[in-house]
Amino acid sequence: MGAGHAHRLYLPGASPVHRLPPQCKLVAVLVFVAAVVATPRERIWAFAGYALLLAAVAAVARVPYGVVLRRTLIELPFVVFALLMPFVASGERVTWLGLSVSEAGLWGAWNILAKGTLGVVASILLAATTEPRLLLLGVERLRMPQPIVQIAAFMLRYADVVAGELRRMRIARASRGFEARDVRDAGVLARSLGALFLRSYERGERVHLAMVSRGYDGRMPAWHAVGATAAQWTAAAALPAAAALIAAAAWIIP
Amino acid sequence: MTTSDERTAAGAAAPQDDAPPSLEVRGLAYAYPDGTQALYGVDVTIRRGERVALLGPNGAGKTTLVLHLNGILHGGLGSVRVAGLEVDPGDKRALREIRRRVGIVFQDPDDQLFMPTVREDVAFGPANMGLRGEELDRRVRDALDRVGMLEAADRPPQHLSFGQRRRVAVATVLAMEPEILVLDEPSSNLDPAGRRELAEILLSLDVTVLMVTHDLPYAAELCPRSLILSGGVIAADGPTPDLLSDADLLAAHRLELPFGFDPAAIAR
DSSP: OOTTHHHHSOOOOOSHHHHSOHHHHHHHHHHHHHHHHTSOTTOHHHHHHHHHHHHHHHHHHTOOHHHHHHHGGGGHHHHHHHHHHHHHOOSOEEEETTEEEEHHHHHHHHHHHHHHHHHHHHHHHHHHHSOHHHHHHHHHHTTOOHHHHHHHHHHHHHHHHHHHHHHHHHHHHHHTTOOOOSGGGHHHHHHHHHHHHHHHHHHHHHHHHHHHHTTOOSSOOOOOOOOOOHHHHHHHHHHHHHHHHHHHHHHHOO | OOOHHHHHHHSSOOOBSSSOOSEEEEEEEEEOTTSOEEEEEEEEEEOBTOEEEEEOOTTSSHHHHHHHHTTSSOOSEEEEEETTEEOOTTOHHHHHHHHHHEEEEOSOHHHHOOSSSHHHHHHHHHHHTTOOHHHHHHHHHHHHHHTTOGGGTTSOGGGSOHHHHHHHHHHHHHTTOOSEEEEESTTTTOOHHHHHHHHHHHHHOOSEEEEEESOHHHHHHHOSEEEEEETTEEEEEEEHHHHHHOHHHHHHTTOOOOTTOOGGGTOO
């Protein structure tokens, strides 16, 4: 279940990166990723530069490198796809480690791996230094439409509740001797999911009732005032500005 | 230990007769859209400062009655007045004021606590009323302090124990400074310590309380007066010890005291 993961990604701390307002960090990561994606894949040195930048951010944020590496495992499905590319892609073939592989495929694999990993690591650092609810506050301040922010906020709040219900249903099934062995058991699991959906739907109605009882009229009251100062924006701009310089250099230098 | 008499005297303010009643329900009848009739003419008056238990078997219409008090359900016969103000679902402004005056604490705190942190959840009601800044902060602090949960202000509700969540749920409503606090099965799923802690909090509040429950000892401990709602009408209304001592009355309405509980022990 992806349920509890949301807050397990966060590493509490008080580093300068932790203290930056969430909207600054969100914009910084977005611009950084854009710079990485815009870089020609042949400029290997540029990607080494990006990696160094992220390593510096991790050091400032006091996020251990081991933690970051372990969390990059989420990328694994893409890595498998990237590793297949040199073998299945067409075009000029080169011999590498005694294997005949496609040159275009090799570059394609490198492109996915390098850009994907850099993006994933940047997101890991963002999640490790920003509480999930602050991230929501950040996207709200970046003018994300209210309904989307509200949906995400409720998901964050109720993911654990729903996961708890799912767990209790699984235990209740197992206690009566049910074990999923093969596809023929899918019907039982599907019915469980149906029941879970109904329960969640009913909970949604009860939550709405509780909200209306406290004066909810379709809009969440906005009472947060976490503005960002120019200094904080400047500090957050360090990473994307450096990345933009590298990207520009990669285009200019042959 | 204090006796229940001392607690009553030390707890909520004595009922006041000069102020308009906190709650005045007259001839309330309601049928659900599918035709099921739930209420057949309910009359209830609760004076300011009273603590009243609403007892009744499952399906007696307790929840239906509660949802009428702040205008969520409407459209039947009769009227509901809260501190003199009529519940009129057509009048948005009045309805907003009614929902401030009637604070409902629902049975499952997970339904009531939907914001990312305790502080934001307690602020939700007063913020909807238009409060901001210093005044909003003060309301949130006061409400959390009254239920002893001030230290948990910045924690997510899902990280609190069940008893703590129920206390925060009470705070979310107290922050709106209601005229009447309506609690739906406040003791359900609480362990004995959580039950006692909640009782102490409720006794310390200076507010009118209507407590919907099956938990007769809890009603006896907290509410000097009880109503029995059965079959969509108020079947009995009187001092809690008297009602609970009347075995025939309880049996007629599917109410039962727990094993070993002697109502004479609480009778004055």
